[in-house]
Amino acid sequence: MSAAVLDLLPTVRGRLTTGAALAPLVWFKSGGAAQWLFEPKDADDLAAFLRDLDPAVPVMALGLGSNMIVRDGGVPGVVVRLGKAFAQVERLDAVTLRCGGGASGILVSSTARDGGIGGVEFLRSIPGTVGGFVRMNGGAYGREVKDVLVDCDVVLRSGERRTLALAALGYTYRHSLLPEGAVVVSATFRGHPAEPVAIGAEMDRIAAEREASQPLRSKTGGSTFKNPAGHKAWALIDAAGCRGLTRGDAQVSEKHCNFLLNLGSATSAEIEALGEEVRETVKAHSGVTLEWEIQRVGVTA
Numbered sequence: 001m002s003a004a005v006l007d008l009l010p011t012v013r014g015r016l017t018t019g020a021a022l023a024p025l026v027w028f029k030s031g032g033a034a035q036w037l038f039e040p041k042d043a044d045d046l047a048a049f050l051r052d053l054d055p056a057v058p059v060m061a062l063g064l065g066s067n068m069i070v071r072d073g074g075v076p077g078v079v080v081r082l083g084k085a086f087a088q089v090e091r092l093d094a095v096t097l098r099c100g101g102g103a104s105g106i107l108v109s110s111t112a113r114d115g116g117i118g119g120v121e122f123l124r125s126i127p128g129t130v131g132g133f134v135r136m137n138g139g140a141y142g143r144e145v146k147d148v149l150v151d152c153d154v155v156l157r158s159g160e161r162r163t164l165a166l167a168a169l170g171y172t173y174r175h176s177l178l179p180e181g182a183v184v185v186s187a188t189f190r191g192h193p194a195e196p197v198a199i200g201a202e203m204d205r206i207a208a209e210r211e212a213s214q215p216l217r218s219k220t221g222g223s224t225f226k227n228p229a230g231h232k233a234w235a236l237i238d239a240a241g242c243r244g245l246t247r248g249d250a251q252v253s254e255k256h257c258n259f260l261l262n263l264g265s266a267t268s269a270e271i272e273a274l275g276e277e278v279r280e281t282v283k284a285h286s287g288v289t290l291e292w293e294i295q296r297v298g299v300t301a
Contacts, residue, residue, distance in 0.1 A: 010052035014041040014083075022070045022079065025062065027127070028260075029219045031070025031268040032298060043155060043185045048073035050183075051159025053078065059157055059181040060297060061187035063129035064104065067136070067222050067294055072268045072301035080183050082131060091115045095191050096150070101131035105138075108189065109203055118194025120148055121202045125210050127222060131184035139169045141206055147173040150188040157181030174226055174293055190257040215235050215253045223273055223288040233290055234258040237278055240285035247274040260294075272296055 009016060020037035023029050040046035058077035062068075082102030089099045089111040099108050105123035108130065112120045122143040126133060133145045134152050151165045156179060172175035178184070207281065210216060225233040234257050237243065243257040249266035252274065253259040260271055275282065279290045 001269055006063060008054070009036065010049050012038065012040065012049050013045045020079070021026070022062070022075065025081070026065030026068050026070055027219060028065075028221050028262050028266075028268065028271060029067060030072070030262055030271060031265055032072050032074030032301065034075045035131040036078045036093035037081060037230050038078050039081050039083050040085075041152075043161070043274055046080065046183060046185065047155045047159045047161050048150030049073060049159075050155055050157060050181075054233065055157070056286050059183070061101075061131055061135075061183045063102070063132040064127060066127040067132065069221060069268050069294055069296045071272070071296065073299035077300040082183070083127070086131075086185060087129075090241075091117070092188070094193060097189045097191075098186060099130045099189060099259070100186050101129065103130045103135075104128070105130075105133065111194050112189075112191060113199040113203060116189040116193060116196050117203075118199050118200070121145075121199055124203045125206045130187050130211075134169070134184045134187050135176055135178050136174050137176055139174070144171070144173075148189045150153070150190050152187040153185050154178070154182045155185055161185075168266075213256055214254045215259050215261060218259075220253070220259050221271075221294045223293050225258055225279070226293045228288050228290065231288060232258075236282045236286055238287055240278075240282045242278050242281055245274065245278065247277065250274040252278060267301075269300060 017037045020034045022033050022034050060079050062079050062081045086100040086102030089097055089103050089107055092098050095117050105126045109120055109124040122141045125140045126138045137145050149166050151163050153163050156163050227233050237257045242252050244254045245252040248270035249263045250270040251261045251263050253261050283289050
């Protein structure tokens with residue numbers, strides 16, 4: 001990193017990289033670079049960095065990159081990626097877990113299983129981290145984060161650290177009122193007592209169902225569109241004749257047509273354009289306007 005660039009940014013104890021490629025960090029394996037990628041050493045490091053960073057510099061958090069299109073022109077400003085220091089999960093009491101913002105859904109649900117805590121099995125099925133679950137009110141198999149969240153600790157764009165209770169997040173379907181630029185560093189989830197064997201069986205059922213119905217071994221971004229009220233997005237897409245539709249190396253999955261795939265070397269522009277074509281086709285066929293569930297970030301090339 002040049003001295004000129006270093007002069008613009010606060011000193012950190014973690015890792016700060018300029019021009020960091022994001023394609024390897026997201027499931028679609030496409031898109032441009034982050035102007036800066038910051039991997040903080042701990043929450044204090046993150047808070048101090050954001051406090052001292054020019055307020056005009058945009059900040060975006062990145063988890064596992066499973067629900068995201070990074071546009072080909074890259075992401076201006078700072079992308080914050082939470083590493084191992086934020087991936088811890090601890091049991092607070094018989095039914096409560098404290099989870100780092102970088103912890104995966106599999107780690108959270110497995111820790112709950114081992115501790116005899118039921119109710120969070122659905123997190124096994126969401127490919128992402130706690131920070132993303134909390135921001136998006138992630139859900140599957142009839143459960144959502146709002147059903148288990150007690151509170152979360154965030155670092156605001158100003159560097160202020162704050163604990164937000166469930167009610168403060170204003171949850172609706174796949175949406176929260178978490179402030180722009182805020183980074184979720186931990187969350188508390190509360191379940192109910194259950195037998196580990198029963199919890200494990202439910203997790204196995206969920207895993208098998210996902211494997212059978214979703215293209216998990218492909219370069220994808222998860223569920224592309226939100227389910228409109230009274231409809232399933234995949235059914236609308238299928239009825240409109242979009243199953244298997246392609247644009248360049250981007251394809252609507254034939255296995256589950258609410259998933260877009262990168263068959264090889266698709267650009268993010270091709271993937272996003274294919275999604276927009278699906279939206280237009282569904283609108284013309286059924287009159288329903290699909291809303292993106294996948295985040296689309298950055299600038300076009």
